[in-house]
Amino acid sequence: MIEKLYGKNxxxxxxxxxxxxxxxxxxxxYEKDGKNLSIEEILTVEKDNKNLRNLIYLYFYQKIIKTGFLEDIKDSIVMKNYEKFLEQLIKFMYRENYQKEKRINIFTTNYDLFFEKAIDNLIGKYEFYFNDGSAGNITRRLSMKNYHKKVxxxxxxxxxxxxIPIINLFKVHGSVSWKYEYNEKQKIVGINVDYQDKENKLTEDILLKNLNKEEIKKxxxxxxxxxxxxxxxKNLREKFVLIFPEKDKFEKTLFEEYYYQFLRQLSYELERKNTILIAFGFSFADEHIAEMIKRACNNPTLQIFIFCYKEDNREDVLKNLHLEKFPNNIIPIIPKDNGSIDFNTFLNKLFEIESDKNGK
Incomplete structure (x- = not known):
C-alpha cells in the first residue's frame, strides 16, 4: 500500500x-438490566446520581488519565509499535519527491502520550520536526498558529x-499533558503542555479496582x-484539557474553540486535492468527525482507507457514519479468515514490512 502514498497529501x-x-x-x-455499561452509558443512564458521577470521574482519572502518562509503560509492545509507525513515516518522507512538501498530519482522539514518548526515542536517529502545536522553552503553550510551519x-x-520532514500531531479530544493556564483573576488565558501528573495526591487514598455496585456502595x-x-x-475538569465522558463536554469555552479548530483543520485537509486519509483503531463514534468524513467524500480526489479490527467492525463503521454502503472513495480494509488487524498487522499492510507478535 505504501506506493499509493507518494505525491499525496x-x-x-x-x-x-x-x-x-x-x-x-x-x-x-457496572451492570444494569443485565448489561455491563461503559462510562458514557452510566453517565447517561444515571445522570441524576451526582455521587456516582463524581465517583466515575475518580475511576476515569485512575484508569484512563493516569495511565495515559505512561509512567509505568516504558518498553511495551504498544510503545514499540508507535515508534515503528513514526519511524516508517519519517523514512517515507525522506524518499518523497523534492517537489512534494514533506509533511504528514496525524489526527488522534487519544489522550495518552504514546506519540510524544515514541518520538523522543527517535530523536537523534533521524532529522525531523515533530509539531504538537506547542511552543516555548520552560513553559510550552498551545496555539493553532504553531502548526503552519516549514523547517x-x-x-x-x-x-x-x-x-526537514514534519509530523503534525492534532489531539482532537485533548491530552493528559494539557493544562489550563489561569491568571491572577482565575481567568483562563491559555493551554500549557505539562507532562507531570500533579493530581495524583488527590486520589491516591481512594482507589478503585473495578466499577461495580458493591464497591461503589462501600x-x-x-x-x-x-x-x-x-x-x-471539579479539580480534574478545571485542570485537564480533555473531552470528558459526559454530555456537557465543554465547561471551558477555550477548549471548545480548539476542538472546532482541529476539526476545521481536518476538514481543510480532506478538501485538498490528492488527499489520502488512513484510519486505524477508530470507530467514528465522534459524530462531528463522522459527519465531516461523509461531507468530504464529495472530493473526487480523496481516498479514505479504514482499517477494521474485525470483520464485523465494518458494519459498526457504516452505522456510525450513517451509511448503507461505502461510497467509492472509502475503502474498508477487512481482516482475512475471521482474523484481526492489530497494530502489527496495520504496520505490515501499510508499509509492506514484516512485523512479529513481539513488535520487533
Missing part, C-alpha cells in the same frame, strides 16, 4: 485501538535549502469520601 486518523493493551477502554463492570536545513554557509458509605469526590471532579 497524507493524513492519519488514529483512535483508541492503537493503544489497546496498554490503555484501558471505557468499559466497566529547512541550510548548511553552515546557507548554500542550500533542504526541507466507598460512598463514608461522608468524607462524598465531599472529596466532588472536589476531585
Amino acid at each position: 497524507i493524513n492519519f486518523l488514529i483512535g483508541s485501538g492503537a493503544s489497546a493493551g496498554a490503555i484501558p477502554t471505557l468499559a466497566t463492570e 529547512y536545513h541550510t548548511g553552515n554557509f546557507d548554500n542550500f535549502n533542504r526541507e 466507598i460512598l458509605q463514608d461522608p468524607e469520601n462524598i465531599s472529596r469526590l466532588e472536589n476531585i471532579r
Whole structure:
C-alpha cells in the first residue's frame, strides 16, 4: 500500500485501538438490566446520581488519565509499535519527491502520550520536526498558529535549502499533558503542555479496582469520601484539557474553540486535492468527525482507507457514519479468515514490512 502514498497529501486518523493493551477502554463492570455499561452509558443512564458521577470521574482519572502518562509503560509492545509507525513515516518522507512538501498530519482522539514518548526515542536517529502545536522553552503553550510551519536545513554557509520532514500531531479530544493556564483573576488565558501528573495526591487514598455496585456502595458509605469526590471532579475538569465522558463536554469555552479548530483543520485537509486519509483503531463514534468524513467524500480526489479490527467492525463503521454502503472513495480494509488487524498487522499492510507478535 505504501506506493499509493507518494505525491499525496497524507493524513492519519488514529483512535483508541492503537493503544489497546496498554490503555484501558471505557468499559466497566457496572451492570444494569443485565448489561455491563461503559462510562458514557452510566453517565447517561444515571445522570441524576451526582455521587456516582463524581465517583466515575475518580475511576476515569485512575484508569484512563493516569495511565495515559505512561509512567509505568516504558518498553511495551504498544510503545514499540508507535515508534515503528513514526519511524516508517519519517523514512517515507525522506524518499518523497523534492517537489512534494514533506509533511504528514496525524489526527488522534487519544489522550495518552504514546506519540510524544515514541518520538523522543527517535530523536537523534533521524532529522525531523515533530509539531504538537506547542511552543516555548520552560513553559510550552498551545496555539493553532504553531502548526503552519516549514523547517529547512541550510548548511553552515546557507548554500542550500533542504526541507526537514514534519509530523503534525492534532489531539482532537485533548491530552493528559494539557493544562489550563489561569491568571491572577482565575481567568483562563491559555493551554500549557505539562507532562507531570500533579493530581495524583488527590486520589491516591481512594482507589478503585473495578466499577461495580458493591464497591461503589462501600466507598460512598463514608461522608468524607462524598465531599472529596466532588472536589476531585471539579479539580480534574478545571485542570485537564480533555473531552470528558459526559454530555456537557465543554465547561471551558477555550477548549471548545480548539476542538472546532482541529476539526476545521481536518476538514481543510480532506478538501485538498490528492488527499489520502488512513484510519486505524477508530470507530467514528465522534459524530462531528463522522459527519465531516461523509461531507468530504464529495472530493473526487480523496481516498479514505479504514482499517477494521474485525470483520464485523465494518458494519459498526457504516452505522456510525450513517451509511448503507461505502461510497467509492472509502475503502474498508477487512481482516482475512475471521482474523484481526492489530497494530502489527496495520504496520505490515501499510508499509509492506514484516512485523512479529513481539513488535520487533
